Amino acid sequence: MRVKLTLAYDGTDFHGWQLQKNSNTIQGIMEQALEKICSMPIRIHGSGRTDSGTHALGQVAHFDPPSDRSDIPWQKALNSILPTSIRVIKARITDENFHARFSCISKTYSYTLWTEPDFLYPQRRHFVWQTGRVDLHLMEQAAKHLLGKQNFKSFMNKGTAVNSTCREIFSYSFDPGLYPQELVFRIKADGFLKQMVRNIMGALADIGRKKYPPDYMAWLIRLKNRKNASATAPAKGLCLEKVEYPGHID
Amino acid sequence: MRVKLTLAYDGTDFHGWQLQKNSNTIQGIMEQALEKICSMPIRIHGSGRTDSGTHALGQVAHFDPPSDRSDIPWQKALNSILPTSIRVIKARITDENFHARFSCISKTYSYTLWTEPDFLYPQRRHFVWQTGRVDLHLMEQAAKHLLGKQNFKSFMNKGTAVNSTCREIFSYSFDPGLYPQELVFRIKADGFLKQMVRNIMGALADIGRKKYPPDYMAWLIRLKNRKNASATAPAKGLCLEKVEYPGHID
Numbered sequence: 469m470r471v472k473l474t475l476a477y478d479g480t481d482f483h484g485w486q487l488q489k490n491s492n493t494i495q496g497i498m499e500q501a502l503e504k505i506c507s508m509p510i511r512i513h514g515s516g517r518t519d520s521g522t523h524a525l526g527q528v529a530h531f532d533p534p535s536d537r538s539d540i541p542w543q544k545a546l547n548s549i550l551p552t553s554i555r556v557i558k559a560r561i562t563d564e565n566f567h568a569r570f571s572c573i574s575k576t577y578s579y580t581l582w583t584e585p586d587f588l589y590p591q592r593r594h595f596v597w598q599t600g601r602v603d604l605h606l607m608e609q610a611a612k613h614l615l616g617k618q619n620f621k622s623f624m625n626k627g628t629a630v631n632s633t634c635r636e637i638f639s640y641s642f643d644p645g646l647y648p649q650e651l652v653f654r655i656k657a658d659g660f661l662k663q664m665v666r667n668i669m670g671a672l673a674d675i676g677r678k679k680y681p682p683d684y685m686a687w688l689i690r691l692k693n694r695k696n697a698s699a700t701a702p703a704k705g706l707c708l709e710k711v712e713y714p715g716h717i718d
Numbered sequence: 719m720r721v722k723l724t725l726a727y728d729g730t731d732f733h734g735w736q737l738q739k740n741s742n743t744i745q746g747i748m749e750q751a752l753e754k755i756c757s758m759p760i761r762i763h764g765s766g767r768t769d770s771g772t773h774a775l776g777q778v779a780h781f782d783p784p785s786d787r788s789d790i791p792w793q794k795a796l797n798s799i800l801p802t803s804i805r806v807i808k809a810r811i812t813d814e815n816f817h818a819r820f821s822c823i824s825k826t827y828s829y830t831l832w833t834e835p836d837f838l839y840p841q842r843r844h845f846v847w848q849t850g851r852v853d854l855h856l857m858e859q860a861a862k863h864l865l866g867k868q869n870f871k872s873f874m875n876k877g878t879a880v881n882s883t884c885r886e887i888f889s890y891s892f893d894p895g896l897y898p899q900e901l902v903f904r905i906k907a908d909g910f911l912k913q914m915v916r917n918i919m920g921a922l923a924d925i926g927r928k929k930y931p932p933d934y935m936a937w938l939i940r941l942k943n944r945k946n947a948s949a950t951a952p953a954k955g956l957c958l959e960k961v962e963y964p965g966h967i968d
Contacts, residue, residue, distance in 0.1 A: 476837070476839050476840055476841070477840050478840035478841050478843070523841060525839065525841075543836060543837070547836075547837065552838070552840060552843045553840045553843070554840060555837045555838060555839065555840055556837065557837050586793060586797075587726070587793070587797065587805045587806065587807050588802070588805060589726050589775065589805065590726055590727050590728035590802060590803045590804060590805055591726070591728050591773060591775075591845060593728070593802045593803070595841060646896040647896075
């Protein structure tokens with residue numbers, strides 16, 4: 469039996485998704501909760517890592533419970549044990565061929581900017597990056613260069629081995645945020661390289677603040693080199709919103 | 719010289735507004751910051767207290783700086799010292815007759831409910847009360863009874879001496895919140911008794927969850943007794959949004 473979970477978390481106090489010794493990670497906390505319910509160690513597989521401080525509204529993970537625990541109401545059982553900084557939004561039995569990471573066909577992230585330079589509402593301080601004013605029109609012109617299947621090596625930080633640095637960006641949008649001072653950049657792709665969204669955001673913010681013209685984005689993509697690119701945007705503005713799978717195994 | 723400040727804070731980690739010995743309060747932190755800038759103790763006067771865990775987007779306070787500090791850019795100076803959980807949204811020189819508490823003519827609070835019973839986004843856990851589903855129509859019928867100048871003794875918790883338990887409620891509204899699962903109750907009055915909004919919200923939630931009919935609100939007001947009334951709603955859903963003053967001294 470395989471269970472698919474949809475998870476939301478406030479990443480502020482966690483050292484990211486991935487299990488680490490002596491560190492408070494989301495995967496670690498999830499596995500502790502599952503071990504408590506199942507009375508045995510259970511491995512949980514996420515759709516991918518999220519960085520320390522990065523949030524999720526729709527992370528997806530799967531695990532295989534022991535057969536004597538097959539009728540547990542997983543959402544209720546897990547939410548009663550987990551800290552309130554992690555919530556199970558949905559839990560259901562899924563196809564045995566489903567794999568949270570390998571079956572994934574797209575991911576959507578949001579990145580939220582706070583555009584007011586003089587103050588930042590404390591209620592939002594863990595969820596936005598305060599860039600001050602940005603020129604949306606310039607950022608929109610720059611973002612056009614991102615679409616399609618391309619080599620995004622200039623936007624990959626080191627530390628994870630990958631077969632290819634090509635990814636396909638399906639779509640993006642600039643949307644209003646929760647408060648009028650917010651601007652949300654949403655981006656959907658078949659997958660993302662290490663800190664790719666934060667690196668794209670770093671470049672977009674430099675363009676929005678007129679440090680570089682919109683064509684800087686095209687130049688950066690052609691460069692295929694992280695060196696000399698804009699700095700990585702802070703983790704706290706980033707949120708994994710949605711992970712999608714093909715209908716037949718979902 | 720008198721300075722008027724508009725403040726926003728995340729009340730989660732504070733023991734409310736009011737100065738207390740050995741306690742982390744917003745007034746206490748503000749006075750520490752002012753003492754640092756002015757090199758002498760400075761008293762700050764808020765428009766009123768907020769409870770431990772209650773938030774603000776538009777709390778107002780005033781203080782009188784020493785004459786040799788008259789040209790300080792207060793917003794910048796304070797925000798550079800204050801923790802990011804408190805922000806100065808606006809600072810300006812005001813009339814010497816202005817008093818944050820005594821000149822106040824109206825206050826507006828919001829109270830946010832989270833109406834989804836099965837999960838609560840962790841990002842919102844410090845800012846909403848998870849009531850589960852409520853019937854908005856019943857709550858709207860009940861809230862009509864609140865309007866006008868009335869004796870709100872049934873909604874006052876003990877602990878603060880007052881001359882009168884009469885207050886005038888000018889208006890209220892039920893609005894969409896930041897997420898689709900949220901319902902925001904806004905209420906504006908010439909002033910509020912101790913924990914009055916939280917006590918009104920407790921009654922409205924009982925009505926929305928069909929524990930009592932809408933007329934319960936009228937019955938409660940007539941009762942003029944806190945005993946047997948609905949429980950006080952949690953502090954974390956409450957936010958002081960706006961404090962208003964007469965134009966001629968503001």
